[in-house]
Amino acid sequence: xxxxxxxxxxxxxxxxxxxxxxxxxxxxxxxxxxxxxxxxxxxxxxxxxxxxxxxxxxxxxxxxxxxxxxxxxxxxxxxxxxxxxxxxxxxxxxxxxxxxxxxxxxxxxxxxxxxxxxxxxxxxxxxxxxxxxxxxxxxxxxxxxxxxxxxxxxxxxxxxxxxxxxxxxxxxxxxxxxxxxxxxxxxxxxxxxxxxxxxxxxxxxxxxxxxxxxxxxxxxxxxxxxxxxxxxxxxxxxxxxxxxxxxxxxxxxxxxx
Amino acid sequence: xxxxxxxxxxxxxxxxxxxxxxxxxxxxxxxxxxxxxxxxxxxxxxxxxxxxxxxxxxxxxxxxxxxxxxxxxxxxxxxxxxxxxxxxxxxxxxxxxxxxxxxxxxxxxxxxxxxxxxxxxxxxxxxxxxxxxxxxxxxxxxxxxxxxxxxxxxxxxxxxxxxxxxxxxxxxxxxxxxxxxxxxxxxxxxxxxxxxxxxxxxxxxxxxxxxxxxxxxxxxxxxxxxxxxxxxxxxxxxxxxxxxxxxxxxxxxxxxxxxxxxxxxxxxxxxxxxxxxxxxxxxxxxxxxxxxxxxxxxxxxxxxxxxxxxxxxxxxxxxxxxxxxxxxxxxxxxxxxxxxxxxxxxxxxxxxxxxxxxxxxxxxxxxxxxxxxxxxxxxxxxxxxxxxxxxxxxxxxxxxxx
Numbered sequence: 001x002x003x004x005x006x007x008x009x010x011x012x013x014x015x016x017x018x019x020x021x022x023x024x025x026x027x028x029x030x031x032x033x034x035x036x037x038x039x040x041x042x043x044x045x046x047x048x049x050x051x052x053x054x055x056x057x058x059x060x061x062x063x064x065x066x067x068x069x070x071x072x073x074x075x076x077x078x079x080x081x082x083x084x085x086x087x088x089x090x091x092x093x094x095x096x097x098x099x100x101x102x103x104x105x106x107x108x109x110x111x112x113x114x115x116x117x118x119x120x121x122x123x124x125x126x127x128x129x130x131x132x133x134x135x136x137x138x139x140x141x142x143x144x145x146x147x148x149x150x151x152x153x154x155x156x157x158x159x160x161x162x163x164x165x166x167x168x169x170x171x172x173x174x175x176x177x178x179x180x181x182x183x184x185x186x187x188x189x190x191x192x193x194x195x196x197x198x199x200x201x202x203x204x205x206x207x208x209x210x211x212x213x214x215x216x217x218x219x220x221x222x223x224x225x226x227x228x229x230x231x232x233x234x235x236x237x238x239x240x241x242x243x244x245x246x247x248x249x250x251x252x253x254x255x256x257x
Numbered sequence: 258x259x260x261x262x263x264x265x266x267x268x269x270x271x272x273x274x275x276x277x278x279x280x281x282x283x284x285x286x287x288x289x290x291x292x293x294x295x296x297x298x299x300x301x302x303x304x305x306x307x308x309x310x311x312x313x314x315x316x317x318x319x320x321x322x323x324x325x326x327x328x329x330x331x332x333x334x335x336x337x338x339x340x341x342x343x344x345x346x347x348x349x350x351x352x353x354x355x356x357x358x359x360x361x362x363x364x365x366x367x368x369x370x371x372x373x374x375x376x377x378x379x380x381x382x383x384x385x386x387x388x389x390x391x392x393x394x395x396x397x398x399x400x401x402x403x404x405x406x407x408x409x410x411x412x413x414x415x416x417x418x419x420x421x422x423x424x425x426x427x428x429x430x431x432x433x434x435x436x437x438x439x440x441x442x443x444x445x446x447x448x449x450x451x452x453x454x455x456x457x458x459x460x461x462x463x464x465x466x467x468x469x470x471x472x473x474x475x476x477x478x479x480x481x482x483x484x485x486x487x488x489x490x491x492x493x494x495x496x497x498x499x500x501x502x503x504x505x506x507x508x509x510x511x512x513x514x515x516x517x518x519x520x521x522x523x524x525x526x527x528x529x530x531x532x533x534x535x536x537x538x539x540x541x542x543x544x545x546x547x548x549x550x551x552x553x554x555x556x557x558x559x560x561x562x563x564x565x566x567x568x569x570x571x572x573x574x575x576x577x578x579x580x581x582x583x584x585x586x587x588x589x590x591x592x593x594x595x596x597x598x599x600x601x602x603x604x605x606x607x608x609x610x611x612x613x614x615x616x617x618x619x620x621x622x623x624x625x626x627x628x629x630x631x632x633x634x635x636x637x638x639x640x641x642x643x644x645x646x647x648x649x650x651x652x653x654x655x656x657x658x659x
Contacts, residue, residue, distance in 0.1 A: 097359050
């Protein structure tokens with residue numbers, strides 16, 4: 001009855017606004033918090049990983065290098081846990097009203113993307129400061145951003161549906177995100193990974209995407225096609241799994257949530 | 258005439274346990290059968306229910322708590338899906354149940370209207386045109402921009418009801434929604450529901466209130482433990498329902514099957530409406546007299562015991578009287594039989610079905626009865642429409658004075 005595309009979009013938008021408003025209402029600084037967190041992380045990571053541990057950054061200025069990682073990581077780490085719990089947190093809605101439930105985890109992903117975009121505004125400042133070359137390769141950001149968003153969305157949808165039935169998922173995600181932080185080139189360059197682990201390391205589709213974005217933003221070059229083919233294929237497969245799983249489990253959310 | 262709701266052989270099963278990774282492990286490798294079965298414990302909330310509702314009809318669902326009424330509504334609203342069977346519901350559905358459950362407490366009233374509207378699939382433009390009507394129906398003009406967490410529970414209810422009924426539902430499902438709020442709000446809601454009724458909206462009403470079901474619903478069904486046991490006119494279905502309740506109360510010992518109790522000095526052997534065979538509902542006209550004969554046996558010696566009789570309609574006691582108030586008390590020795598009679602000279606009640614409860618009190622000053630024989634007899638009053646409607650019959654004459 002309310003499954004037409006415009007009404008789903010409107011619903012997603014309302015849920016997204018609800019997520020943002022609820023988070024920033026009754027805070028003095030409001031959306032400024034969206035900047036405070038990445039800045040703090042920038043400072044800590046630069047000191048700890050850049051200066052103390054001397055993490056490799058492929059010769060890029062470490063603050064610029066790590067901040068591109070932080071912007072993307074803000075999205076990944078913001079979306080996954082929040083989306084996982086989203087259906088359970090909206091139990092009142094899920095159990096009492098008929099509507100396409102997929103909009104709920106996707107609205108959480110949207111809110112995390114919003115945070116990440118706020119953080120990205122400072123990235124422009126950093127790029128100007130470090131005189132990063134801006135070339136026509138910048139258009140590659142669009143497909144990379146789409147793949148990253150789709151990858152995180154598909155994973156979020158799968159996790160949120162599973163969490164309705166198995167609440168253990170929430171704990172696993174919490175733990176998984178922490179582990180993933182170290183298995184993704186956020187604070188170090190992936191070139192530092194020993195060759196014999198590389199195949200395993202690259203199973204994480206985030207690796208290729210992070211590398212690609214850095215190539216575009218820091219070197220102003222076109223990303224290596226080889227490194228983004230696998231993340232794209234993985235995203236497509238995960239999206240298929242996500243939609244199949246969600247369609248099959250959605251009818252049982254109301255009684256299990 | 259179209260049939261917006263068609264329910265065919267509907268079954269619904271619920272799992273009774275929350276699942277965890279452990280269950281998943283058992284799902285995949287069922288090592289221990291007993292434990293696996295325990296995890297799969299389930300319960301059928303609906304068993305093979307079929308009915309259909311015509312367009313514009315108001316349909317009642319009656320049944321005890323846990324009989325599956327709310328489950329049916331949730332299935333119709335598309336919130337849950339049937340385990341087996343078919344269910345077809347055409348048109349925009351609004352479910353009035355758990356009003357306000359979807360509100361976000363940090364958001365203002367207006368923001369919540371837009372959120373709920375989006376959930377019902379109304380676009381923003383449409384909603385903007387209805388916003389004022391919703392806010393004014395909910396009587397929260399002053400608080401429209403205040404977060405809902407500062408609303409009183411009544412305001413929340415009003416707002417939720419206003420939203421659900423302003424989306425122009427084609428099928429309205431009402432789940433005890435009127436059992437909440439103050440009387441003014443109830444009246445307002447009832448008015449609005451009656452206006453849907455008149456406008457020909459298809460409605461399904463779940464309620465324990467006989468008045469509501471009989472007033473609103475053309476047809477009803479009775480659910481007992483998930484099975485449909487009766488379908489027909491609302492009045493008939495309600496009679497069956499009340500009968501089922503009485504049977505259960507009797508089985509649970511809440512109603513004395515016989516008029517005896519260990520504490521009571523007197524046993525009630527029979528309560529009879531004079532002129533009617535025992536166990537049959539007596540039928541009298543309003544303003545007729547009514548004579549009730551109560552046969553008692555003394556279990557032990559007793560002095561100045563008191564008999565009381567109450568006339569009731571459903572749960573309401575309409576009239577009660579004790580024999581001692583007119584100087585009648587019972588003195589008896591064990592095994593004596595005593596027959597007491599009470600005569601109502603004129604029963605000025607309006608049409609309907611009434612119950613008689615008989616009470617025994619140890620003594621004129623006793624506060625509590627030692628024996629309550631509930632629903633000892635029943636009678637039905639018939640009256641012509643010229644006598645008016647309501648609970649009691651007040652004799653009256655109409656005339657034009659000028």
